[in-house]
Amino acid sequence: MTTHEKTRQVRQRIVQACDDLLYHKGYNPMSFSDIAKASGIPRGNLNYHFKTKRQVLEAVIEYRLQQTRAMLDDWEQGLPTPLERLKRFARIPLNERENVSRFGCPMGSLNTELGKQQAELQAVARMQFDLFREWLTRQFRALLPHRDADALSLHLLARTQGVAVMAHVYADRSLPRREVDGLCAWLESLE
Amino acid sequence: MTTHEKTRQVRQRIVQACDDLLYHKGYNPMSFSDIAKASGIPRGNLNYHFKTKRQVLEAVIEYRLQQTRAMLDDWEQGLPTPLERLKRFARIPLNERENVSRFGCPMGSLNTELGKQQAELQAVARMQFDLFREWLTRQFRALLPHRDADALSLHLLARTQGVAVMAHVYADRSLPRREVDGLCAWLESLE
């Protein structure tokens, strides 16, 4: 194994640890000490791989985008109709209800935190929403060519974000069940 | 004016400044220096009025609860039917769209921040939701005695939270228009 490859693996281990940490603690409370502890990389050595905290965020978002792209590609391959794909998306808060009730939505809570007074960082975090928004818009366009696909996409995103927020506020693992059922019924009723 | 009254006024000035600061910056990034600057109270003197940051949060939440109770009482007085009251609530993200697009929902974003790893503080912030939830449940119960009023209340809260999150993510002042229209249409269609 070359030195370069080994370095890349260390970097990847840091990014994956930060992915969880960012979700579980939030950006501002997440410290380099936390990262060192979670990744097993000595505290001072982190700054060789990431000079600033912002670079850590950028790396985590890039990683998440890759994961999400792969997931959406899978759905596009495995699910034959736009309606099934949209319903698959709508079910995320239900499948993830354990995590969502404890920590909220990973991308929603991060944007909410950074959107207050850290506009440049929010712009990085917002790319996660862009990716879903565009994919959902394509599905809606295929399903309902005569309707405003982007507005429908934003509506679906808003509904799922709302479920995540309320499940998190009340640490409620049953709320996603009811809400996702209603959301899927709405999708099926569209014409 | 007695000394006691003057102290109370100073305290009130601090609380009102913190109310905005908490909304605009969030809890963790809000420092005592920020509070001193925003309220005009000398930095060191703040700790006479509030020994810890947690006490500041508790005072702000108590203040917000008072404001919200007064607002809900006004609605109950001024709006004759439960349906009108529910629609009045649903319109908040539209009326507040300038603030919501810049800072999100004051109670939603606070709960999202504190819900990650500050359970005791979140319990304080959650009381804002409890107040709305119970009031909305009463309205739904009056409107639709045969349905699950609490589930409807949580649904309406989720819908408005979702609107706030997405308007904030995209700093979008027009999204609340579309979403609130749809939400009011849903309320009117209930039976």
Next chain:
DNA sequence: GTCTATATGAAGATAGAC
């Protein structure tokens, strides 16, 4: 009650030995 000065700790980031 008011305010200055400061104790104490933890954060992000860097310098330089190995």
Next chain:
DNA sequence: GTCTATCTTCATATAGAC
């Protein structure tokens, strides 16, 4: 490339003069 030691800054909170 790795890691220790440390610089600097800023946070909460307190002690004590006025």
